[in-house]
Each structure stands twice: as structure tokens, then as C-alpha cells.
Amino acid sequence: MKDEHGPGYSRYFILGLILAAGSLLRTYELSGQSIWLDEAVSIYHSRQNITHIIxxxxxxxxxxxxxxHFWTRLAGTSEFSVRMLSVLFGTASIFIIYLSASHTFNRRAGLYSALLISFSPLHIYFSQEARTYSLLFALTLLSMYFYSRLTSAASSKWIIPGYLISTTLLCYSHLYALLIVIAQNLHQIIVSRFKLSRELKAWLLIQLFVFMFYIPWMVRLPGIISDHFHSMDFKAFVFTVDLYDI
Incomplete structure (x- = not known):
């Protein structure tokens, strides 16, 4: 099987090499540094039951x-184990950006994009940290991939569920994820030339479902932010999270 850039098997072989290199770079010296404060907070929260976490x-x-929480039950709580989850998300990002760039441009652009992310020092850094940022990046790419497929002529029936799932999970990964959803909506409004077209109505219906899925967190958010800013002093934080309990 061939495409415009050569035999398909060579493309997949190169992609496999890029993924392998990216994975190795992210696991290299993974436990070289001890757990730092923010990672300790992640571990502390993950050791609670699911009801407490929610x-x-x-x-x-x-x-x-x-x-x-579920990962550490399988892999343990060593420096290597807790950071390995972020490595998996980081490696997945390499593949997702390949898919996204291949769809938006061509497969060669997909390989170049995967290569750049694979060797990106900043991406490697956050892929080695037991925090949500690697997950945030992977879900951002996945949401944008489904968004680009959703707005193209080559859309299929699984694209809408894929967008809904990835975007909802994205919103539950970090507060800044809302900026991605806002950008997608602004793009749709601009593309529709500020007219309530049939395409824009269909898009707004999809956004309604995303909004509904986000309501359980959204209704709690003002109180959480208020409590957070009222208790932002170091002593209160230390008493809230006792690192010796980790």
C-alpha cells in the first residue's frame, strides 16, 4: 500500500521509531529526582478513595x-511508578499529533510533528512529572483532532462521540482546558460568519452536551475557587497536606 510520500510500511516503521525514541526519552532518569511538593500533593490525593477524590x-x-488512584494500585507509589502514568500520556501525545497533522495537512507533516514533540525538552519535562499537565496536553490534542475531523467533509459517525468524550475528559483535566473549548467555539462562530447556520446549530447542540457533562464540576467550581483563595497561606497548606502521610 502506497501513499503520496512512499510505501505505507516505511511510514509506520518511522512512526514506530519516533514513538520508541519518545518513550525512551521520557523514561530516562525518570526516578532520578525525588518527589517534589506538587507531585506529593498528587500522590496524597490519589491515595484517598474515589468519593473523596471527586x-x-x-x-x-x-x-x-x-x-x-487506579494506576498506583497497579504500579505502586515509587517515583518511577507514579511518573510512568504521565510518560504514557506523553507518548500517546506523539501518536495523536501524528494523526492530527496527517489529517490537517499530510502524513509527512504528521511524521515531522510527531518527531518535534518526541524530542521537545518541554514536553519531555512535563511527561516526567506526576501532575495533570501531560494528560491535559494529550486530551487537548485529541479534542482538537476530533474537532478538525468534525468540521471537515470527511466526518464519520464515530467522530461526534469521540469529540464529546475527549472534550469532556479534557474539561475534567484542568481549568485551562476551558480555553480550548472557548477557542473552538469562537472559530465556529467566525467560520459561520456570525450567522446561525445549520452547521452552527448542530455545533451548538454538541456543545450543549459538553456543557451538561461539565455541570457536576461547574456548580462546585465557584465555591472551590473561593475557598482556595481564602486559604492561600503556607501554614494552612502544610496542615492540609501532611507530606509524611504519603
Whole structure:
């Protein structure tokens, strides 16, 4: 099977090499540094039961803590183990950006994009940290991939569920994820030339579902942010999270 840039098998072989290199770079010296404060907070929260994690009074949505909760039950809580979850998300990002760039441009652009992300020092850094940022990046790419497919002529029936799932999970990964959704909506409004076209109505219906899925967290968010800013002193934080309990 061939495409415009050569045999398909060579493309997949190169992509495999890029993924392998990206994975190795992200696991290299993974436990070289001890757990630092923010990572300790992640571990502390992940050791609670799921009900506690969901009801956390933390501005960071609970998705990463919940995933880390189940991950550490399987892999343990060593420096290497807790950071390995972020490595997996970081490596997945390499593949997702390949898919996204291949769809938006061509497969060669997909390979170049994957290569750049694979060797990006900043991306490697956050892929080695037991925080939500690697997950945030992966879900951002996934949401944007489905968004680009959704707005193209080559859309298929699984694109809408894919967009809904990835974007909802994205919103539950970090507060800044809302900026991605806002940007997508602004783009749709501009593309529709500020007219309520049939396409824009269909898009707004999809956004209504995203909004509904986000309501459980959204109704709690003002109180969480208020409590967070009222208790932002170091002593209160230390008493809230006792690192010796980790």
C-alpha cells in the first residue's frame, strides 16, 4: 500500500521509531529526582478513595487524581511508578499529533510533528512529572483532532462521540482546558460568519452536551475557587497536606 510520500510500511516503521525514541526519552532518569511538593500533593490525593477524590476542594479537576488512584494500585507509589502514568500520556501525545497533522495537512507533516514533540525538552519535562499537565496536553490534542475531523467533509459517525468524550475528559483535566473549548467555539462562530447556520446549530447542540457533562464540576467550581483563595497561606497548606502521610 502506497501513499503520496512512499510505501505505507516505511511510514509506520518511522512512526514506530519516533514513538520508541519518545518513550525512551521520557523514561530516562525518570526516578532520578525525588518527589517534589506538587507531585506529593498528587500522590496524597490519589491515595484517598474515589468519593473523596471527586469531592476534593481543589481547583484542579479530579480526573488525573482518579486515574492516578487506579494506576498506583497497579504500579505502586515509587517515583518511577507514579511518573510512568504521565510518560504514557506523553507518548500517546506523539501518536495523536501524528494523526492530527496527517489529517490537517499530510502524513509527512504528521511524521515531522510527531518527531518535534518526541524530542521537545518541554514536553519531555512535563511527561516526567506526576501532575495533570501531560494528560491535559494529550486530551487537548485529541479534542482538537476530533474537532478538525468534525468540521471537515470527511466526518464519520464515530467522530461526534469521540469529540464529546475527549472534550469532556479534557474539561475534567484542568481549568485551562476551558480555553480550548472557548477557542473552538469562537472559530465556529467566525467560520459561520456570525450567522446561525445549520452547521452552527448542530455545533451548538454538541456543545450543549459538553456543557451538561461539565455541570457536576461547574456548580462546585465557584465555591472551590473561593475557598482556595481564602486559604492561600503556607501554614494552612502544610496542615492540609501532611507530606509524611504519603
Amino acid at each position: 469531592s476534593l476542594q481543589d481547583p484542579t479537576p479530579p480526573l488525573y487524581y482518579a486515574l492516578l
